[in-house]
Amino acid sequence: QVQLVESGGGLVQAGGSLTLSCVASGNIFSISAMGWYRQAPGKQRELVAAITSDGSTNYADSVKGRFTISRENAKNTVYLQMNSLKPEDTAVYSCNLRLTDYISWWGQGTQVTVSS
Numbered sequence: 001q002v003q004l005v006e007s008g009g010g011l012v013q014a015g016g017s018l019t020l021s022c023v024a025s026g027n028i029f030s031i032s033a034m035g036w037y038r039q040a041p042g043k044q045r046e047l048v049a050a051i052t053s054d055g056s057t058n059y060a061d062s063v064k065g066r067f068t069i070s071r072e073n074a075k076n077t078v079y080l081q082m083n084s085l086k087p088e089d090t091a092v093y094s095c096n097l098r099l100t101d102y103i104s105w106w107g108q109g110t111q112v113t114v115s116s
Contacts, residue, residue, distance in 0.1 A: 001025075001026075001105075002024055002025055002026045002028065002097055002105040003024070003025040003026075003105075004022055004023070004024050004025075004095050004096075004097060004105055004106065004107035004108075005022065005023050005107060005108075006020060006021065006022045006093065006094065006095055006107045006108065006109060006110040007020070007021050007022075007023075007110060008020040008021050008110060009093060009110030009111045009112045010111075010112070010113070011113045011114075011115065012085055012112075012113070012114055012115070013114070013115050014085060014086055014087055014114055014115065014116050015084060015085065016085050016114070017081070017082060017083045017084075017085065018082045018085065018112060019079060019080065019081050019082070020036065020079065020080040020082070020093055020095075020110060020112075021077055021078075021079055022034070022036075022077065022078045022079075022080075022095030022107055023075070023076055023077050024076045024077070024078075024097055024105075025076070026076075028097075028099055029073060029076040029097065030053065030073040031053050031099070032053060032097045032098055032099050033050060033051065033052045033053060033097075033098045034050065034051050034069075034071055034078040034095060034096065034097055034098070035047055035048075035049065035050040035051075035095065035096040035098065036048045036049050036050070036069060036078070036080045036093055036094070036095055036096075037093070037094050037095075037096060038089075038091035038092065038093045038094070038112075039091055039092050039094070039109075040088075040090060040091040040092075043091075045094075046060060047060060048060050048063055048067065048080070048093070049063065049067055049068075049069035049080060050069065051069045051070070051071050051078065055071070057069055062088075063082075063089075066082065066083050066084045066085075067080060067081065067082050067083070068080070068081040068083075069081075078095060080093070082112070085112075085114045086114060087114045087115065087116045088114075089112060089114050090112060090113050090114050091111075091112060092109040092110070092111050092112075093109060093110055093111075093112050094106055094107050094108070094109040094110075095107045
């Protein structure tokens, strides 16, 4: 069983920055793809950014150029650096560890609130 613990959320003014972290338990982190998702009230959960085990990344169009996903395998940690935050970035952000297309785990999520 894998546990994921997110941290780094909070309240920030528009234009500000936050860095989210997600620490995974166990020993499969380095061979797993990691993703950050978000869900705003009344909306479906959406993929924000993802990084494969070999470091390839992809981003939602809405965050390209503002957010950066990275991973540190030695610490079983994935990060999401968020810059130039906008009120529409307000959501609960959750990390996902995907071992295969059929096996994945989710964290509990961390709230990010961007005030205008």
